[in-house]
Amino acid sequence: MQDIKKLLLENKAWAQSKAEINENYFSNMALEQNPKYLWIGCADSRVPESEITSSSPGEIFVHRNIANLVVHTDLNFLSVLSYAVNTLKVPHIIVCGHYNCGGVKAALSHQNFGLVNNWVRNIKDTYFKNKLEIETLGTEKDQVNKLVELNVVAQVRNLAHTSIVQEAWAKNQPLHVHGWVYDINTGKLNEHMTLHDGSGIDSAYKYEF
Numbered sequence: 001m002q003d004i005k006k007l008l009l010e011n012k013a014w015a016q017s018k019a020e021i022n023e024n025y026f027s028n029m030a031l032e033q034n035p036k037y038l039w040i041g042c043a044d045s046r047v048p049e050s051e052i053t054s055s056s057p058g059e060i061f062v063h064r065n066i067a068n069l070v071v072h073t074d075l076n077f078l079s080v081l082s083y084a085v086n087t088l089k090v091p092h093i094i095v096c097g098h099y100n101c102g103g104v105k106a107a108l109s110h111q112n113f114g115l116v117n118n119w120v121r122n123i124k125d126t127y128f129k130n131k132l133e134i135e136t137l138g139t140e141k142d143q144v145n146k147l148v149e150l151n152v153v154a155q156v157r158n159l160a161h162t163s164i165v166q167e168a169w170a171k172n173q174p175l176h177v178h179g180w181v182y183d184i185n186t187g188k189l190n191e192h193m194t195l196h197d198g199s200g201i202d203s204a205y206k207y208e209f
């Protein structure tokens with residue numbers, strides 16, 4: 001019970017401190033949101049996007065799930081993406097993975113996680129496609145971290161394959177899709193890839209607008 005009370009007490013203190021600095025802080029915040037970023041991150045508690053980027057409320061529109069996946073049949077995710085791109089018109093989408101990710105570890109293991117297997121299957125497919133590259137690495141840690149990076153690249157490509165992102169690019173709406181990896185050991189973010197337009201998309205995935 002104490003654990004849950006702590007959250008409510010901390011919230012009270014936080015709200016008071018914000019209002020003391022600026023009495024209009026919450027009334028201004030309540031008017032609208034105008035974030036410049038859509039963050040697609042892992043649900044892992046050690047990677048809080050606002051904290052690690054020193055961002056404030058209103059700055060980042062967020063979707064988090066196990067292992068930061070972009071799944072083309074995930075109505076929840078697609079709704080977030082559609083709203084971020086078409087209504088909020090965010091100019092940046094960031095897919096952020098992190099080293100030592102439990103979801104990626106699960107994909108490399110043979111353990112049965114029940115229902116979660118079906119989600120992790122998306123990462124197993126990336127493992128299978130890159131099996132040789134991953135298995136030349138000696139340690140389990142290195143293999144996990146390589147698959148973390150490959151998974152981020154795969155999710156950036158999955159974003160580029162959506163009609164939502166392709167339509168924005170077709171309309172010349174500024175939209176940059178970034179793949180980053182957070183290093184849990186150092187607290188640093190590393191850039192892995194950025195797509196600025198649809199020029200790199202294989203024709204199999206291209207829609208006409």
Ligand code: CO
Binds near residue numbers: 043044066068100103
């Ligand atoms: Co994770």
